[in-house]
Amino acid sequence: MINCAIIDDEPLARDGMAGYVRDISFLTLAATCESAVEYSTLPPQQTVDLIFLDIQMPKINGLNFLKTMQHPPMVIVVTAYPEYALEGFQLNVLDYLLKPVTFDRFFQSATKARDYYHLLKKNHTSDVSPAGGTADYFFVKCGTKYEKVYFDDVLYVEGMQNYITIHTRRGKYITMHYLKTLEENYLNNQLFIRVHKSYIVSVNKIESIQGNEIVIGTHRIPVSRSYREQVMQQVVMNKLWDKSK
Template sequence: MINCVIIDDEPLAREGIASYVKEVDFLHLVGTCENPVELIKLLDQHQVDLIFLDIQMPKMSGIDFLKITKDPPMVIITTAFPSYALEGFQLNVLDYLLKPVTFDRFLKSVNKAKDYHHLLTKPSDYCFIKCGSKYEKIQFDDILYVEGMQNYVNIYTTKGKYVTLLYLKNMEENLDNKSFIRVHKSYVVSINKIEGIEGNEIFIQSYRIPISRNYREQVIQQVVSNKLWDKIKFS
């Protein structure tokens, strides 16, 4: 069950989202607020997993709330203003819904939240991801590397390729940083699956994954340096 709250200064907008929440069996409405100041108090009293957040509100805007809040719950923006979309995604919102919000669009968004919430609460050695209409079990030991696209990721494993609606940042946050390493803005690789490094490329089976200049030093330090036999001694 995902505990959610609705933050909007418009009563009709709050009622509309609340009516949608009631139609979804994995959502539980903890409360509604007229502005983020009320939300701050509510977060102290309840476990909240998901926030439906308006942007233009009195006292504090939704964007300002996100800027000052450390590690907020999942956030889905609900607004009549499309101009804040880029800034919202830069603040790691899960989705951006334009009013008036249709139920179909709402359902697509909360299913995305469900998948991400499942990933956050996964057991330590595997997770389930949604590929189309099917939930696929992914063993972390099987992952070769993950490729981030605009709003989905390609997960390459020893068993095949899986495509799911998640952000690379979300995936990276839930992978063990001792076993996986970011090598490029669009790639996270399994350290144990690396077979070689040449120039600015990593070799994993038949795949070649680019290493960006910003990550090269970290990759060499974490992957190569501690295991490098650079001197041979003869007795």
């Protein structure tokens, strides 16, 4: 069961979504709030797995509120304003619904959240070993299949909104996941390094660094300015053979 919270300052919108939630067997309504401020007062023991979040609300904009959350749950934006879609997906929202929302569209979005939730639960319990663990492989859901991927085969990982593409020596795997979650919970930070907001690479697979690009075989991965110093220190300087010494 997925615990949901609705944050919307419109009473009719809250009531409508609450009715939709009650009609979906795998959702349960944990809280309804008329503002992000009210949501922030929920007791710490109140578990929320999924937020249906409005944008234009008093005191604090929904997306600005999302930016303040260190470890946000899954978020589905529900708004009358299409112009915020790009910013929403840059914040890794799971879906973006435009009001008025039909039950069919709401159910489609909820099903997407359920699949992602089950993937996270499966990874946390058995398929993916946390960073520093001893397992040498993990499973990812690609379409209707669960694919086995060995950590040693991974070349780099590319983030695309709420999806990632895992590039390996055997091919690539596309799965619904957040790059940040993968980095913080599953990848050993001695073996993998973030080089860009959208890329994590395997340190051992790096063949060279040319300007602002990392070369791994035929792949060229960009290194952003904000990560370059860390990359150079961890990848190059610690292993640099300086013949002048």
